[in-house]
Amino acid sequence: MTVLSAPSLTDVQMVVDEVWGTFLGTEEPLVPGPAGDLEVGWSAAVSITGEWRGLVSVELPGPMAAEVTRRMLGLVDGLDPTSDEDVADAVGELVNMIGGNVKSLMPGPSTLSLPVVAAGRVARPSDVVEACRLDAGWGGAPLVVSVHVHA
Amino acid sequence: MKILVADDSRVMRQIVIRTLRQAGYAGHDIVEAENGRDALEKVRSEAPDLVLSDWNMPEMNGIDLLAALRAAGSAVPFGFVTSEGSPDMRARAEAGGALFLIAKPFTPEAFDEALAPVLR
Numbered sequence: 001m002t003v004l005s006a007p008s009l010t011d012v013q014m015v016v017d018e019v020w021g022t023f024l025g026t027e028e029p030l031v032p033g034p035a036g037d038l039e040v041g042w043s044a045a046v047s048i049t050g051e052w053r054g055l056v057s058v059e060l061p062g063p064m065a066a067e068v069t070r071r072m073l074g075l076v077d078g079l080d081p082t083s084d085e086d087v088a089d090a091v092g093e094l095v096n097m098i099g100g101n102v103k104s105l106m107p108g109p110s111t112l113s114l115p116v117v118a119a120g121r122v123a124r125p126s127d128v129v130e131a132c133r134l135d136a137g138w139g140g141a142p143l144v145v146s147v148h149v150h151a
Numbered sequence: 152m153k154i155l156v157a158d159d160s161r162v163m164r165q166i167v168i169r170t171l172r173q174a175g176y177a178g179h180d181i182v183e184a185e186n187g188r189d190a191l192e193k194v195r196s197e198a199p200d201l202v203l204s205d206w207n208m209p210e211m212n213g214i215d216l217l218a219a220l221r222a223a224g225s226a227v228p229f230g231f232v233t234s235e236g237s238p239d240m241r242a243r244a245e246a247g248g249a250l251f252l253i254a255k256p257f258t259p260e261a262f263d264e265a266l267a268p269v270l271r
Contacts, residue, residue: 022256023166072162074169086162093160096207097255100234108239112207114159 006054006131006149007105013134015101016145020138021093024071028139035137041065044091044117045124046099050110055128055151056099058091059121060143065091067139088117098145113116127151152270153180157197158217159208163255165231167203173259179267187211189218193263194227201269203253204222206233206240217247220247228269 013032020030041062060068069082069090082090092115103112109137116122127149136143154171158164164183173181184190184198186212190204202220206213217229229249233240236254244252251265 019256023257073165079165089160090162093163096160097234100207100255101236103235104237104240108237114207114209118223 005108006147007102009132009134011096012102012132012145014145015098015105016136019097019101023097024068024138031137032135033137033139034135035142038142040121041120042087042091042117042119044088044095044115045122046095046100047113048068048103048113050104051102051108052106052110054102054106054131055124055148056095056102057122057124057146057148058095058098059146061141063140063142064107064141068094084119088119091115092117096101102147115116123146125150137144152200153197153224155182155184155190155193155197155204155253157184157187157202157208157213158205160205161185162240163205168265170257170259170262171266174266175259176262176266179270186230187216187219189214194220194225199227201266202224202227203232204229206235206244214243215249221248225269227258230265230269233257 020087022035025079039061040059043059045057065087072090096115100112124130127150129151131149132147134145156167156185168181182193184193186208204213230245231249231252234255241252253261253265
């Protein structure tokens with residue numbers, strides 16, 4: 001039996017593209033590849049435990065997190081203010097969707113945690129290593145989606 | 152008709168409600184619940200015609216909500232809207248008595264396909 005240790009970059013890209021295209025609009029797609037230095041404004045992570053164990057994280061700059069929130073809430077571009085509570089909710093839901101779909105690609109059964117959200121960079125356990133990293137750009141700014149596994 | 156939307160994310164509840172509208176279900180009353188326990192109470196107090204529930208929620212998750220409803224004798228039509236759409240999760244949902252599982256991210260078309268047999 002083949003036990004997959006981590007999802008492929010292609011799989012992660014497909015999942016992230018689907019989430020982005022569905023809820024954040026297709027008129028401005030994600031552009032693959034690094035898009036400059038990422039100053040993390042918000043980040044979120046979900047852990048998957050069971051037959052496969054891993055941690056899926058999203059890191060994005062503050063203005064992008066606010067724009068993600070506006071679009072998910074269906075607010076008018078740039079006009080409506082978003083509260084930190086809404087941003088934390090939206091970024092958490094983003095990683096929940098990406099993590100849930102990554103979980104479905106990996107061997108089960110396993111359990112998906114509730115998201116952990118941080119203003120800044122979310123702390124990861126010391127025993128995990130990066131297994132997959134998707135650098136992308138949106139609206140000219142960078143974001144990172146990564147998958148960490150237990151060493 | 153009255154639809155209860157249970158999700159711990161307010162943002163996702165808004166997306167679900169917007170998608171219901173886009174799928175052609177604009178005229179229904181919507182009741183929101185922020186976790187399974189809240190939903191359980193609101194099924195009793197609001198008597199919805201359909202429950203759309205997230206799976207992963209604090210306090211009480213969606214599959215425990217469904218089990219609690221059925222144990223209490225409620226036969227309210229119930230569907231999951233969750234980020235986890237694996238065959239294993241779909242089988243667990245069906246075994247628990249759910250009518251459907253809509254995987255996030257979803258489209259208005261996916262909503263219509265799942266809801267039409269219940270609401271039309």
